[in-house]
Amino acid sequence: MAGNTRTPGATVTARVLAVLSAFDKDHPQLALSSIARRADLPLSTTHRLVAELVSHRALAMVGREYVVGRRIWDIGLLAPVQETLRDAASPFLHDIYAATLATVQLAVRDGDSVLYLERLAGRASVPVVSKVGSRLPMYATGVGKVLLAHAPDDVRRRVLADLVPMTPFTVTDPQLLEEQLAGVRREGFSATAQEMTLGACSAAVPIRQRNTIVAALGVVVPSLEDDRGRLIAALQVAARGIGRQL
Amino acid sequence: MAGNTRTPGATVTARVLAVLSAFDKDHPQLALSSIARRADLPLSTTHRLVAELVSHRALAMVGREYVVGRRIWDIGLLAPVQETLRDAASPFLHDIYAATLATVQLAVRDGDSVLYLERLAGRASVPVVSKVGSRLPMYATGVGKVLLAHAPDDVRRRVLADLVPMTPFTVTDPQLLEEQLAGVRREGFSATAQEMTLGACSAAVPIRQRNTIVAALGVVVPSLEDDRGRLIAALQVAARGIGRQL
DNA sequence: CACACTTCTTCCGCTGAGCAGAAGGAACTT
DNA sequence: AAGTTCCTTCTGCTCAGCGGAAGAAGTGTG
Numbered sequence: 364m365a366g367n368t369r370t371p372g373a374t375v376t377a378r379v380l381a382v383l384s385a386f387d388k389d390h391p392q393l394a395l396s397s398i399a400r401r402a403d404l405p406l407s408t409t410h411r412l413v414a415e416l417v418s419h420r421a422l423a424m425v426g427r428e429y430v431v432g433r434r435i436w437d438i439g440l441l442a443p444v445q446e447t448l449r450d451a452a453s454p455f456l457h458d459i460y461a462a463t464l465a466t467v468q469l470a471v472r473d474g475d476s477v478l479y480l481e482r483l484a485g486r487a488s489v490p491v492v493s494k495v496g497s498r499l500p501m502y503a504t505g506v507g508k509v510l511l512a513h514a515p516d517d518v519r520r521r522v523l524a525d526l527v528p529m530t531p532f533t534v535t536d537p538q539l540l541e542e543q544l545a546g547v548r549r550e551g552f553s554a555t556a557q558e559m560t561l562g563a564c565s566a567a568v569p570i571r572q573r574n575t576i577v578a579a580l581g582v583v584v585p586s587l588e589d590d591r592g593r594l595i596a597a598l599q600v601a602a603r604g605i606g607r608q609l
Numbered sequence: 610m611a612g613n614t615r616t617p618g619a620t621v622t623a624r625v626l627a628v629l630s631a632f633d634k635d636h637p638q639l640a641l642s643s644i645a646r647r648a649d650l651p652l653s654t655t656h657r658l659v660a661e662l663v664s665h666r667a668l669a670m671v672g673r674e675y676v677v678g679r680r681i682w683d684i685g686l687l688a689p690v691q692e693t694l695r696d697a698a699s700p701f702l703h704d705i706y707a708a709t710l711a712t713v714q715l716a717v718r719d720g721d722s723v724l725y726l727e728r729l730a731g732r733a734s735v736p737v738v739s740k741v742g743s744r745l746p747m748y749a750t751g752v753g754k755v756l757l758a759h760a761p762d763d764v765r766r767r768v769l770a771d772l773v774p775m776t777p778f779t780v781t782d783p784q785l786l787e788e789q790l791a792g793v794r795r796e797g798f799s800a801t802a803q804e805m806t807l808g809a810c811s812a813a814v815p816i817r818q819r820n821t822i823v824a825a826l827g828v829v830v831p832s833l834e835d836d837r838g839r840l841i842a843a844l845q846v847a848a849r850g851i852g853r854q855l
Numbered sequence: 856c857a858c859a860c861t862t863c864t865t866c867c868g869c870t871g872a873g874c875a876g877a878a879g880g881a882a883c884t885t
Numbered sequence: 886a887a888g889t890t891c892c893t894t895c896t897g898c899t900c901a902g903c904g905g906a907a908g909a910a911g912t913g914t915g
Contacts, residue, residue: 369871369903375621376661383684391687396862405904410864415622427862427911431688438629439685440742441637442677450730457707473679615874615900642891651875656893673882673892 378404382412383421383435392428448578449481451608452570455580455601456483462597465582468567470506472514473498475522477507480578502540503529503558505565506579512547513569513576519544532557552595554587566591568598572609580605624650628658629667629681634743638674694824695726697854698816701826701847702729708843711828712737714813716752718760719744721768723753726824737829738806748786749775749804751811752825758793759815759822765790778803798841800833812837814844818855826851 385393385401393401399409413429416422420434449469456467460483469481476498501507501514501522511522523537534540547553556564567581580602582594631639631647639647645655659675662668669678695715702713712731716723722744730737739745747753747760747768757768769783780786793799802810813827826848828840 369869371871373903374661374872375902376625376658377665379622379625380662380665380667380680384680386684386687388687391689394862406863407865407904407906408902411902412622415620416626419623419626421626425689431684433688434626434630435681436685436688437742438632438677439682439688440740441632441634442679442682442685450728453730454710457710478679615898617900619874620901621873640891652892653875653877653894654873657873
């Protein structure tokens with residue numbers, strides 16, 4: 364029968380997003396109490412928010428549990444970066460794959476990480492850790508270095524301040540990395556060797572949309588020695604082609 | 610200096626969704642005032658909501674305008690919109706693309722329309738109007754005719770009662786279309802030429818889950834003449850493969 | 856069948872987060 | 886320089902939202 368004081372400093376918008384964000388790839392379906400726990404909200408509050416979201420089809424019920432609804436799916440597809448970019452890039456990725464038989468990757472910067480949008484797995488026995496939808500550090504991958512080289516200053520500063528070695532070949536000296544990034548900007552491509560995974564080398568180039576770098580395109584191969592020039596030329600042709608269609 | 614009365618009966622959740630829903634296929638990028646108008650909210654309210662959504666990356670700024678952000682994209686992808694179907698189909702779609710270099714489409718019937726679930730964009734020389742998440746009429750597309758041929762009677766009756774020509778080649782005679790649909794059922798595939806878009810032909814086959822047609826798989830090409838048989842054979846192999854996994 | 860346990864739903868009075876008009880800027884256009 | 890359009894900030898009022906608690910409904914165990 365007691366009323367209550369609301370928690371100060373909370374906005375409903377943040378709560379709504381917290382509820383939606385309770386869902387992720389490993390938890391695509393959740394019970395009410397799980398949502399409350401993951402969003403760190405009281406049960407009754409969660410109950411009300413969820414009920415309202417369901418009424419707007421932002422969530423849907425499956426039995427006793429909830430899943431993300433069609434409404435969010437519809438809206439999410441409008442996020443322009445990925446859809447347009449992936450469509451424009453799709454045929455070029457296949458071209459590069461056909462020409463090189465390497466693992467081909469398309470990635471964008473997401474905050475301080477690399478987000479992989481598309482990947483064509485090559486047949487070569489190269490261990491590749493990237494997955495579509497996964498995030499990796501920017502300082503240790505080919506596409507990452509390209510994106511980092513062209514990222515805003517504050518992003519670069521944060522990333523350079525925390526260089527964790529992934530392999531013995533990872534560059535962990537901020538000064539050296541800065542110089543490499545300057546080289547990437549100057550040359551127009553990046554080339555890395557075993558910095559993320561032993562046995563995997565990569566080359567990458569930026570994709571430009573009207574002089575803004577919006578994404579990076581790269582390949583992963585067992586070794587760069589042989590045909591580094593050819594790989595980079597192929598990547599650059601494709602990157603220009605993609606950029607032209609954005 | 611005057612305060613104000615809030616509009617009663619409004620929930621923040623509904624407003625947040627109204628703001629997000631202001632974005633649609635024809636308006637993927639909006640200025641603040643446009644969002645306010647489309648969501649039917651006061652400008653200052655919209656401003657605050659949008660700012661908060663941007664801070665949570667549910668929206669993003671592009672110059673002076675806004676677009677749907679990566680956060681919503683992430684969450685939206687979790688919506689179980691035929692997820693098993695899409696998962697099962699994905700590798701086969703890539704196979705078909707690699708074999709034909711055509712635009713490949715995966716679609717289901719949604720009410721009286723075709724809903725496109727997945728699309729691999731081929732070479733740009735063929736104009737293709739379908740987009741993932743978009744809906745098109747069933748009577749003028751390859752995948753649509755397959756789905757229409759196997760749709761319940763009442764759906765077919767409603768669709769046949771309202772045939773609007775999209776191009777000069779669109780079939781608008783209900784009788785003729787009925788005959789074509791019978792052909793689709795008999796032959797196991799549909800082939801259309803420029804009925805939706807000039808310069809675009811398509812072939813499509815049904816995907817069966819235990820003898821029920823649950824989806825359609827199709828390709829769009831500039832012309833069907835050359836290798837119609839090969840295309841359809843490839844589609845049928847893939848469709849069987851997908852069906853086997855459902 | 857009773858008991859414990861977990862999960863969901865409803866209730867209700869208090870209060871600060873949200874509201875929206877207005878005014879002040881900023882950027883373009885005429 | 887005057888008009889137009891669009892964006893941002895300020896502010897006091899007030900009701901939408903809050904959340905503890907209690908009740909209901911389902912689930913598991915001896």
